[in-house]
Amino acid sequence: MTRRPIGIILNGVTGRMGYRQHLVRSLLAIREQGGVPLDDGTTVWPEPVLVGRSETRLREIAERHGLADWTTDLSAALARDDVKIYFDAQVTQQREKAIRQAIDAGKHIYTEKPLAETSSGALELARAASAAGLRTGVVQDKLFLPGLRKLKRLIDGGFFGRILSVRGEFGYWVFEGDWQPAQRPSWNYRAEDGGGIVVDMFPHWQYVLEELFGEVKAVTTVIATHIPRRVDESGNSYPATADDAAYGIFELAGGIVAQLNSSWCVRVNRDELVEFQVDGTEGSAVAGLRGCKIQHRAVTPKPVWNPDLPVTEDFRSQWTEVPDNEEFDNGFKVQWEAFLRHVVAGEPFRWDFLAGARGVQMAELGLVSAREGRRVEVPELDR
Structure with a gap:
C-alpha cells in the first residue's frame, strides 16, 4: 500500500x-x-x-x-x-x-x-x-461521542416521534486552586484573556443542537461568576472576571425548546459529566459521553405525585441501555x-470555518442576552 x-x-x-x-x-x-x-x-x-x-x-x-x-x-x-x-x-x-x-x-x-x-x-x-x-x-x-452518535441513530430511526424538548447538564467542580490545584488553566476565568464558560461551551451547544435537532432561532441566557477569586498556577490569588456558569434556553426550528446548563461550580450527581435528556411524543432518551438510555411510550410508567408517601419506584431502572452495535473510536x-x-x-x-463562525456567533449572542437581560433572535450570518 x-x-x-x-x-x-x-x-x-x-x-x-x-x-x-x-x-x-x-x-x-x-x-x-x-x-x-x-x-x-x-x-x-x-x-x-x-x-x-x-x-x-x-x-x-x-x-x-x-x-x-x-x-x-x-x-x-x-x-x-x-x-x-x-x-x-x-x-x-x-x-x-x-x-x-x-x-x-x-x-x-x-x-x-x-x-x-x-x-x-x-x-x-x-x-x-x-x-x-x-x-x-x-x-x-461532541458530534463523534458514542452517546451522541447513539442519540443520532435514534433520531434518524424516528424513535422519538415529534421531539418536544432537550435538557442538558454539563459541568463539574473546578477547584479554586488554593487547597487543591485547579483542573483548568487560570486564563479560563479571566475575561481579558479570552476566558469564560459561554465562550467555551456555547459553540459546542450550537453545533450539537443544529446537527441533531434543528437550527437555533433564539437564545436567552443568564450567566454568573459564582467563585469571585481563584488561585493561579503560581499560587497567586486573582479576581475571576469571566463567567463560570451559564444557564441557557435555546429555541429551535420546529418548536423544540432546549435548556442547557453549563457550570464549573457544580458537583456531579449524574452518570457522566455531560448528559442530554430528549423527550418526544413516542419516547425519551438520556445520552452522555458514551452511554444512552431510552424509555418508549409503550413502557413508560405512570408515576403519581404524592409528597406524603416515600417513593417506592426505582426510576433509573425503568430505562433500557442502547447497545453499541458498532465500534466507537476517539x-x-x-x-x-x-x-x-x-x-x-x-x-x-x-x-x-463557516460552521465555526456560527458557534462564535452563538457565544456572542448568549453574552448579549445575559448582559441586556433579554431574549435574542439569531440572525443569518452574512457570508
Whole structure:
C-alpha cells in the first residue's frame, strides 16, 4: 500500500488539548494504525511538525514520542513546501493572527474552537480561506461521542416521534486552586484573556443542537461568576472576571425548546459529566459521553405525585441501555481522519470555518442576552 505523507503543523501542542487529544490520541494513533486509507488504495501518513513557544517542552514531547520535527518559529514552518496543513490549539486570543498567517502561506487549516474572538473575525477568516481556495475545518468533537452518535441513530430511526424538548447538564467542580490545584488553566476565568464558560461551551451547544435537532432561532441566557477569586498556577490569588456558569434556553426550528446548563461550580450527581435528556411524543432518551438510555411510550410508567408517601419506584431502572452495535473510536481522531480525507481526496467535510463562525456567533449572542437581560433572535450570518 502506497503511503502519502502530509506535513501538519501542530501549533499549541504543549497545551493539554493540543498534546493529548490531537497529537497523541489522533495523529500518532493514526500512524499506529498504519495511516488513513483512501479509496485509491493509498494511505495518508501524517508527519507532525510540533510548534510552540517553549523549546524545552517541545524537545521533551518530541523525544518522548520519537519525533524530530519541532520549532518555535511558526513563520519558518509555514514556509515549508512539505507542510500542507496548519492546525491551531493555542489560546483563542492568539488564534486569529496565526490562522491569517496560515492562509497567507496557502495552507489548509484545521483548528480548535472557537475559531476567533468575534463572529465578524471568524467570518473574515472564512472568506479569506475560501478566496484562497483552501480547505478548512473546526473541531466539533461532541458530534463523534458514542452517546451522541447513539442519540443520532435514534433520531434518524424516528424513535422519538415529534421531539418536544432537550435538557442538558454539563459541568463539574473546578477547584479554586488554593487547597487543591485547579483542573483548568487560570486564563479560563479571566475575561481579558479570552476566558469564560459561554465562550467555551456555547459553540459546542450550537453545533450539537443544529446537527441533531434543528437550527437555533433564539437564545436567552443568564450567566454568573459564582467563585469571585481563584488561585493561579503560581499560587497567586486573582479576581475571576469571566463567567463560570451559564444557564441557557435555546429555541429551535420546529418548536423544540432546549435548556442547557453549563457550570464549573457544580458537583456531579449524574452518570457522566455531560448528559442530554430528549423527550418526544413516542419516547425519551438520556445520552452522555458514551452511554444512552431510552424509555418508549409503550413502557413508560405512570408515576403519581404524592409528597406524603416515600417513593417506592426505582426510576433509573425503568430505562433500557442502547447497545453499541458498532465500534466507537476517539471522536477527535475520527474527525481528523475525515479532514485528512477531505484535504487529500476531496471527500465532503461540512464542519468548515463557516460552521465555526456560527458557534462564535452563538457565544456572542448568549453574552448579549445575559448582559441586556433579554431574549435574542439569531440572525443569518452574512457570508
